[in-house]
Amino acid sequence: MNxxxxxxxxxxxKAVAEVFAANGHALYLSSKNxxxxxxxxAEMQDKYPGVKIKAKARDLSKREEVESFGQWVLDNGFHIDVLVNNAGNFLPGSVYNxxxxxxxxxxxxxxxxxxxLTRKLLPQMMKQTPVSGTRGHIFNMCSIASLNAYKNGGAYSISKFAMHGFSKNLREEMKPHLIKVTSVFPGAVMTDSWGDFDNSTQRIMEATDIARMIYASSQLSxxxxxxxxTIRPQLGDL
Ligand SMILES: NC(=O)c1ccc[n+]([C@@H]2O[C@H](COP(=O)([O-])OP(=O)(O)OC[C@H]3O[C@@H](n4cnc5c(N)ncnc54)[C@H](OP(=O)(O)O)[C@@H]3O)[C@@H](O)[C@H]2O)c1
Incomplete structure (x- = not known):
């Protein structure tokens, strides 16, 4: 798969990229930096030397840079099997201040x-010849902050509720086009977003937990x- x-x-x-690479799939990656x-x-290529890995850095908060990344993907000329819309940032705050x-x-x-990015890639995905009965699979990284309001949710939570709305609408629209759409709602996952949070008691999840669920979902009939x-820490939300 691509x-x-x-x-x-x-x-x-990165964890999602690694699980697909470990299973031999070609990767087309992006980040801001x-x-x-x-x-x-380079790290992934060393670990999985037989896997094709390409990357292009772009600031995806800027529409022209999304267009440029999307065009680079299209110019590579491959069948887009999986798109994971994961890029995101967390700024804590409250609406009032x-x-x-x-x-x-x-x-x-x-x-x-x-x-x-989805709008840029969809025209190709919708007309590509189905492989194993599907034209592709889109994963949208929402959050439990898409489902419930919480303290210090503010603009972040509002954006994730909107992402949920985007993902749900896309799912409805893509049903007849043989394109699957999955909304992913993680609770707390130990990444840079959590700064110097001490996870020595393994209170919150690991990025690989989310990656493994995404990979498994991409493998169904x-x-x-x-x-x-929806995936939360065993002890619930913080
Ligand atoms: N960690 C959690 O507890 C948690 C829970 C629920 C949902 N999520 C969601 O999961 C996704 C990943 O979160 P994470 O915790 O793995 O975050 P992270 O460790 O902070 O990584 C964020 C990734 O997004 C990229 N990115 C950020 N802003 C970008 C921009 N303007 N243009 C292009 N790329 C950009 C970053 O690129 P650079 O390295 O170049 O900055 C980085 O690769 C986000 O959508 C987040 O909201 C996270």
Whole structure:
């Protein structure tokens, strides 16, 4: 399979890339920071020398850069089997006192990145010849902050509710086109988003937990679509 993953330089996106690479699938990756992206790519290439891995750094909060990344994907000329819209950023805050501009930044990074990239790639996906009965599978990284309000959710949570709306609509629209759409709702996952949180008691999940669920969902029969993946720490939300 050919797998396109955004936000793949670290955290959940990198774990998703690794699980597909470990299973021999070709990767087309993106992140904002070029040095971090190429470092992660080189690391994966060393670990999985037989796997094709390409990457292009772009700021996906900017529409023209999403267009440019999407065009690079299309120019590679492959069948797009999996698209993982994972790139995202977390700014804690509350509606009443977060900094001016937080909402715009969260919406641009967490929603518009996925919306515009999907729109760029969909025309090709919708007309590509089905492989094993499907034209492709899109995973949208939502959050439990898409499902419930919580303290310090603010603009981040608003953007993730919107991502959920995007993903649900896409699922409905793509049913007759043989393109699967899965919304992923993780609770707390130990990544850079959690800064110096001490996870020595393994209170929160690992990025590989999410990656393994995504990979498993990509492996089902063409007539089965995992619509939602909700996954929380065993002890519940923090
Ligand atoms: N960790 C959690 O607890 C948790 C829970 C629920 C949902 N999520 C969601 O899961 C996704 C990944 O989160 P994570 O915790 O793995 O985050 P992370 O470790 O902070 O990694 C974020 C990734 O997204 C990329 N990115 C951020 N802004 C970007 C931009 N403007 N353009 C292009 N790429 C950009 C980063 O690239 P650079 O390295 O270049 O900055 C990085 O590769 C996000 O959508 C997040 O909201 C996370």
């Amino acid at each position: 797998v396109v993953i955004t936000g793949a330089s670290r955290g959940i996106g 070029e040095v971090a992206m190429y470092k992660a790519m 977060e900094e001016q501009g937080f909402l715009e930044e969260m919406i641009a990074t967490n929603l518009y990145s996925a919306y515009h 063409p007539q089965a679509c995992v619509e939602d993946i």
